Amino acid sequence: MIEIKHIKKFYGARTIVDDLSLTVKNGSVFGFLGQNGAGKTTTMKMMVGLASPDEGSITIGGKPSSDLSARESVGFMPEAPYFYDRLTGLEFLEFCGELFQKHKSGREYLGILKELGIYDARDRAINTYSKGMKQRLGFAQVLVNDPDYIFLDEPLDGLDPLGRREIKKIILELKARKKTIFFNSHILYDTEEICDEIGLIHEGKLLYSGSVKEFCKGRSLEERFVETVERERNTTTEESVVPAKAEIHAPKS
């Protein structure tokens, strides 16, 4: 289980994540949705140990996310990944795998590359890969340690429709193998298809966390997402206008 309890993250005076709490059940696919700059990536970075929360705690499988041993069972794919360009795809995968205590054999790495459709490019330098191939390689390195918890930051970004379909298929296969998948996305159509639960974040605050069906109430995820975010935005604007009026009247009284 992934448990986030009251985490806060500040960059200077700006609050990036504000008192966020949520729980992701084992074996489920959780879509973390929000606009650009909502705090999705920062939250994920805290979950995989790239950043640490200023307040609150995160546990993965009962271990604090800051604990190195917790990462033995974690796979993470960053958004728009950059690679060691002079390595080949296979060398990169081997490098990633060797960083874990328990890692796969050479044949298994080839199997992963086959699964992701980049086997033929295994011995080519990564700097010759297309954007879609790099995205697939980024996904491939997630699987090198057969993780129980998989974190994907915008996994479908930059992929063509066929590539998106393949990645979605793999996500569903991983789900069938009882893996817990947490992913960030702003492509809502795809999210609706593969998620059991979603979390909706806006300006660092969690607006909703629960099942997709319950959230959509018979409408499309995109429609409900836009409606919820706009409602929140209007509420925030009204709240910030009211004290301003009070300040104007204050000197007269």
Add this chain to the structure above:
Amino acid sequence: MKNIFVIAKNTFRETIRDRILYGILGFSLIYVAITVLLAKISLNDPVVLKSFGLAGIYIFGSIITIFLGVSIIYKELERRTLYFVLSKPVSRLDVVVGKFLGLFTAIILTTLVMTVVYLGVIFYETGVLDALGLLAVFYQILEMGLFVALLVFFSTISTPLTSTIAAVMLIFGGHSFGAVLRTAAQVGGIFYRFIQAVYYVFPNLEKFDIRISAVHGIAPSGASVLLTIIYAILYSAVLLGLANFFLKRKEL
């Protein structure tokens, strides 16, 4: 410990595939080879031959080290390749030490390639193996180790341009603080104390320069070799510790 070697291996592999390395190495080999011509001009004086050869290995070794080391961690932070590494069970100290060892190994390898050519040229010209020249190269490798640690440290706190400027200044300063200190001793007072502080804080690269004595056949004592090795290891360890300190505080 295993992760340090995995990162070192990856860094080494990346480094030796860098085209810049081969460009500079090519120039250095041409340079070492043409020292034969310089020797002919100086009536085959082996001192001239050895001086130019060892100086060439040092200059090109330093250029290669600066080019390859100046952005070793910085580019990983900028390009976010560290995301792949640090999201795995890898500590930031593993990254710092692994990057250091990988780059240092590549530097040792390129220095040895230049040294083999140098020793070949000397043997061809004089008929003897330049053992003291080899010791001078060993000292240079120690200096490069310290220098790689310095560059790893710089690349965690500043941009490649700033690091390059600082590195060049430190090479120059590190080889002249001894002379400056001797001059300052004659002046005395606060100025001397200031120079003394600078002398002890910044790396004293003069310790690693035995090229002049080597070409004249003067060997350093065993104790001196040992002290130089200890100095290089301790100074490098402190720099890597500082690099780890700053990298830990970096928000990715």
